[in-house]
Amino acid sequence: MSDSTYPVTTANKVNRYKHQATYDIDTIHTIVNTTPVLHVSFVPNPAIPLPIVLPMIGQLGLYNPLSPPSEEDGEWHCYLHGYVSSRLMNLADAALKRGEPGLPLCVAATKVDGFVLTLTPNSHNYNYRSAVLQGHATIVDDVDEKLWAMRLITNSVVPDRYENTRVPPDGAEMQSTRILKMQIESASGKVREGVPEDERKDMEREDVLDKVWTGVVPVYEKLGEPQAGPYNRVAAVLEHVARFVKEENEKREKYAFEAAHKPAPLKRPAKKSET
Amino acid sequence: MSDSTYPVTTANKVNRYKHQATYDIDTIHTIVNTTPVLHVSFVPNPAIPLPIVLPMIGQLGLYNPLSPPSEEDGEWHCYLHGYVSSRLMNLADAALKRGEPGLPLCVAATKVDGFVLTLTPNSHNYNYRSAVLQGHATIVDDVDEKLWAMRLITNSVVPDRYENTRVPPDGAEMQSTRILKMQIESASGKVREGVPEDERKDMEREDVLDKVWTGVVPVYEKLGEPQAGPYNRVAAVLEHVARFVKEENEKREKYAFEAAHKPAPLKRPAKKSET
Known part of the structure; x- marks a missing residue:
């Protein structure tokens, strides 16, 4: 994959806990592409600044019908x-008509990776990975790109699933599916x-250290x-x-347990993506 | 808990897969209160209909300083x-000034409860529970309500955790925490x-039924x-x-496996909340 990062602008600049921020393309893509439900938000009525959020399945992908996909193409x-x-x-049509x-x-x-239990409620935290994307969306009309995206999304749930089902989608299915x-x-x-990680004022209190259990409860999607269905x-x-x-369970469990034992963020040397 | 439902309006009416919709207060509250990360969306600039989404920890709760909380009070x-x-x-201040x-x-x-694998990609689905709330938010200023909410939210991660840490929060902590x-x-x-569930056209194809495994992969947060921390x-x-x-793992696993074996939604007699 690439070494690239997304540009840092006023729109996406992380102002709090900067040392935990990343603009690294690979990191962001991995978070999005391994999350089974994406939360998609838009404003139903542009005159009222109240958004709605829908759970959807999605993937970041590079469509290139002309050659094998590459970063450059x-x-x-x-x-x-x-x-x-x-x-x-x-709404998408109306936005296009407005010239957007x-x-x-x-x-x-x-993704939640662990509950971080500290001496005091205020320093409690999660081990987690999150990504937020903003942009403009259109409906995919091109039949080849639509088929490609349907395969991409199906196989993001279970790899190779698309090829192991009754495909290709027929006319009615193509009609009823919108990407x-x-x-x-x-x-x-x-x-x-x-x-x-706790604050010094609590780390110096013997009575608190003697009484409060501190550690991480690893969390992962299992x-x-x-379970075979009726037919x-x-x-x-x-x-x-x-x-x-089998492979996913091993990988997810490993990540959550390893994350529970890494050095605390503030005490760690800055990684490339954190600088 | 209550028998009540949220009112159905044009703002929250579910138009697709109506048989899966619910306005039942207990169901919606349980989904929200057992989800470790809520996705919170708002519009940073009312002049531009582009929302942002932040992951936050939250709980539905009933604050009543005068008496033991009850539905009526x-x-x-x-x-x-x-x-x-x-x-x-x-933004919250500006909205208040506008009279909102x-x-x-x-x-x-x-919450994702299972991957539902069917004969054809189009009928693939998730077993899942989702809830969406809309409303207006203000910052909690009242000290007692803020303390109550901090306890509510801490104990939503691990029950009784608040009482088992160094509390109450000191002045600096109260200052830096916003609810x-x-x-x-x-x-x-x-x-x-x-x-x-598959469509009849595929259920009638012997070649497809003989080739494609159908069933549910149960999914739950484990x-x-x-893991004890360094200090x-x-x-x-x-x-x-x-x-x-221990209790959560048993409960979550049980839910996901039971969901995998229930009758398919379209073939099930309508429940009260689905009518």
Whole structure:
């Protein structure tokens, strides 16, 4: 992947806990692409500054129909799948008619990696990774790009799943599926990992240190043993599902436990993405 | 708890997959109060219809300083803790000055309970529970209410945690902590649980049924064995942490596996909250 970072502007600059901020493209993309639900926000009525938030499934991807995708050949977009209502369609149309590049959207992805329990409620924290993207979105009309995005999104849930189902989608399915494509105009992330941190005033109190348990409860999304449905006829859980469940569980558990033992953020030498 | 539902209006009416919609207060409150990160959205500049989304910790709660809280004696609010920036403070102030009851906010909570794998990508789904609240928020100024909310939010992460730390917060901590309080003007939820569902056209294809594994991969947030931090002196993990981890894991695993075996939504008799 790339070494690049998203530009830091007034729109995405993180002003609090700066040492936890990241603009690193790989970090942000990984957070978004491993989060099963993205929270997508937009303003239904431009005259009233009240947004709505919808849970959607999405992926950052690079569509390039002409050659194998490479960093140089195109632009990464956020592809979103979910219920794209007529209202959302109309809003996107209205924005285009106003001369905007699409519907203004904000997409957020957050993963909780642990509960950080400290001496005092105020220094309690989470180990977590979050990313926020802003940009303008349009509906994907191109049939090839739409098929490509449907495959990308299906396989983000379980790898190789698309190829292991009844495909391609028929005409009615293509008609009823709408994919939103967001141009990423601003992006930032935050990562907190590590052991608890307390303020000096509490670290000097023997009575507090003797009484309060401090540490991290690791948290990770666990995938259970796949449960066959009522009309399933395939005896074994197909290999692409079984392997995914096993590998993901190992990887997720490992991350949460390792994060629980890393040095505390304020005491750690700055990483490249944190400078 | 109550039998009540939130009013259905044009603002919160669910138009798609209506059989999965809920306006039931208990269901919505449980989703919000068991979700470790809420996604909070607002519009930074009322002149531009582009929202931002922040991950925050929050709880629905009923504050009543005069008597033991009861459904009749007050109103439930959503209390939010996180970095309340000067920008957010200024926006809330500006909204009050415009005569609005606070900063317009949208709060979303989503829990993924399973990946529902069907015969064709288009009928793939998640078992999930989601809730969306809209309303206006102000900063909590009252010291007693603020302390009450800090306790509520700390204990939402690990029950009884607040009482097992160095409390009460001192002056500097009270100063640096800001709690947002949102009046709930609109709320709705969606719940999908159950086995896979496919369309008749695919259920009639023997070749597809013979080839594609269908079922549910249960998903739940797992809490790992608590990991003591570097300056912890308390030998055993305190009982309130240990018990919470054990009970939560049992409960969460049970929910995800049970959801994987329930009848499919479209084939189920309508529940009260679905009518």
